[in-house]
Amino acid sequence: MKTVSTAKSHGGVQGVYTHASEACACDMTFAVFVPPQAKDAPCPVLWYLSGLTCTHQNVMDKGEYRKMAAELGLIIVCPDTSPRGEFVPDEKDNWQFGCGAGFYLDATQAPFSKNYRMYSYIVDELPKVIAANFPANMSRQGIFGHSMGAHGALTIALKNPERFKSCSAFAPITQPMTAGWSKPAFEKYLGDDEAAWRAYDATALIEDGYRFDEFLVDQGTADGFLEDGLRPGLLREACRAVGLPLTLNMREGYDHSYYFISTFMDGHLKWHAEHLR
């Protein structure tokens, strides 16, 4: 692991780091905020997964998470959203596929299967890097994210309920298998067999018997992607059908941007901190 930058912020340290990722077969960059409490004892780890087009940096700049994370004593880990680099296959003009659009899955189709293994990266590889290099209490982990990253958080939590004690989502893509902006990516990453797509779709996972203690979801009513891409009603129905507790807050007048996320960031952080105590 190499340190790109560190800066004191809200009493803690906001850092950016790179490492050679085996899962993604390229160098990967990620951001970690370490709160002041970590001087005394290892702190719980909260994973934030970002949305389409983002890197580790968008939430670091605009997420407004450091003040409350410093108050609550949470380490915040913000990975990139895809493999990147000269040799990573990409569709430069397509913001819904390739670099910036890893969809937190392990691609099975050439030429993407070599690098696009964000599921394994987030679930297996990066946690080891965090455990080895930061004052992290890995027995207390939560996960959340935005849009594509909220899809990542929900699906990763459903498949790893023993690992994550809490999961929340800002404006999640609730059913990426069928949404216009994600279905073509699923096809290219995972092939034609839609049965394989179900492993990376929150509503399908719930139908298929995967469970989590409870979800917290915030969604803006003025979000331009609400009806076509996000569709929180599908998650509500899937949860209701199996009795999975879901708190779905529809936030009047908020859009899909970090103006929305930052507004409700503190609430999510407090919610995670309660579950990670």
Place this chain on the structure above:
Amino acid sequence: MKTVSTAKSHGGVQGVYTHASEACACDMTFAVFVPPQAKDAPCPVLWYLSGLTCTHQNVMDKGEYRKMAAELGLIIVCPDTSPRGEFVPDEKDNWQFGCGAGFYLDATQAPFSKNYRMYSYIVDELPKVIAANFPANMSRQGIFGHSMGAHGALTIALKNPERFKSCSAFAPITQPMTAGWSKPAFEKYLGDDEAAWRAYDATALIEDGYRFDEFLVDQGTADGFLEDGLRPGLLREACRAVGLPLTLNMREGYDHSYYFISTFMDGHLKWHAEHLR
């Protein structure tokens, strides 16, 4: 005035606007946050002046001011740092002069005197635009800023104490007349006669009899510009010599970035709100 964008944030509205500026003889962009309290009554106005290389956007993205401004009921106005545009003279490779480096002064030297009139823009022109278009209580104004913008805030407050009820600064350039990164700009904007520079230098203005009720200044001890460019001790001496109250907080381990600014933003906002009540 034209609206570029608006988004709901922390219960208020963060907007970006443009207008044809007479003072700067070009289109100018600025950001305004209007808190939820403005629905009921006009709100106090707090001006934030940004530093070298910034536009209106840096503090909008990274300043973390909206939550507390929404709580306190403050309108936050974030202007650009210079005129911009195809016909505005600039030194493209010099980040300390020209676009992004207006130094909040009225240039007197050709070819800069046509556009580089940021003092008149901030003091005379933009307040009229704000008063005409926003629910602003213009009898309650404060001003603050960062680095070059903190120099702007201090000098503008000293010259307009009847207008501004409060002034604070993050890492101010305290004596731009003599600092390496600002002296060449003063020379090009204002000419060879150093007497003319004193109108835009906080320590010189204080020496020359200008006064303000009190200043609040925060400065990081790990700021790379501390000794050469900023030199808070010069402001402390100037204030001490005439009995001008100054609270100078040296913040251990903080640098010159928005990680520093955002950490102490809430404290400055509360301080302004008290003075603007």
